[in-house]
Amino acid sequence: MKWGVAVIAAAVPAAAAAQGSERPEILTKLIECRRIDDAGARLRCLDTQVGQLVEAERTREVVIIDRGDAKRPEFTEINSRLKSVNNAGGRWRLTLEDEATWIQADSEELARAPRPGSSIRIRKGVLGSFLANIDRQPAIRVRQVR
Numbered sequence: 301m302k303w304g305v306a307v308i309a310a311a312v313p314a315a316a317a318a319q320g321s322e323r324p325e326i327l328t329k330l331i332e333c334r335r336i337d338d339a340g341a342r343l344r345c346l347d348t349q350v351g352q353l354v355e356a357e358r359t360r361e362v363v364i365i366d367r368g369d370a371k372r373p374e375f376t377e378i379n380s381r382l383k384s385v386n387n388a389g390g391r392w393r394l395t396l397e398d399e400a401t402w403i404q405a406d407s408e409e410l411a412r413a414p415r416p417g418s419s420i421r422i423r424k425g426v427l428g429s430f431l432a433n434i435d436r437q438p439a440i441r442v443r444q445v446r
Contacts, residue, residue: 326356377423382434385414394432394442396420402432406441410434 323331330353333345356362378396386393391404392414402422414420414434422442425431431439 324362326353326362375424377421379419379421382414382416382418382420384416385418387413392440393445394420394434399446400444401446402430402442402444404440405429405443408438408440410437410440412437 326349330346330349333342333349336342336345353362357364378400380396380398382394383397383399384395390407390409392410393404394402394414396402412435418435421433423431425441430442430444432442433439
């Protein structure tokens with residue numbers, strides 16, 4: 301039976317988690333055991349590291365889940381500030397502090413032009429659309445591009 305498994309470490313630094321490229325140290329050590337040429341030493345390394353992984357799971361330092369059971373968190377809303385704005389062809393391109401970029405999907409006009417530092421609230425609309433309120437103005441429809 302093939303298992304899809306995700307390992308999530310509670311001890312991973314926030315910066316590494318944000319990058320998404322760092323493996324938890326406990327998993328890295330387990331994988332490094334494969335590089336040992338001597339079969340006996342490799343087996344001892346694997347036994348030790350698997351034991352540490354099992355203990356980390358028991359203490360909830362890491363959580364192991366089957367990929368089929370993993371669910372993406374439901375999008376509710378984003379509250380952030382604008383890092384940059386650009387108006388091209390009457391539609392706003394909005395870059396948030398986390399570098400996520402959204403563009404206006406409708407032709408509604410805003411009473412006050414958004415500017416870097418403006419507050420933005422993005423929430424789910426109907427039929428898969430998203431609505432953005434900038435500095436508490438009436439909402440415009442947006443879609444994420446990055």
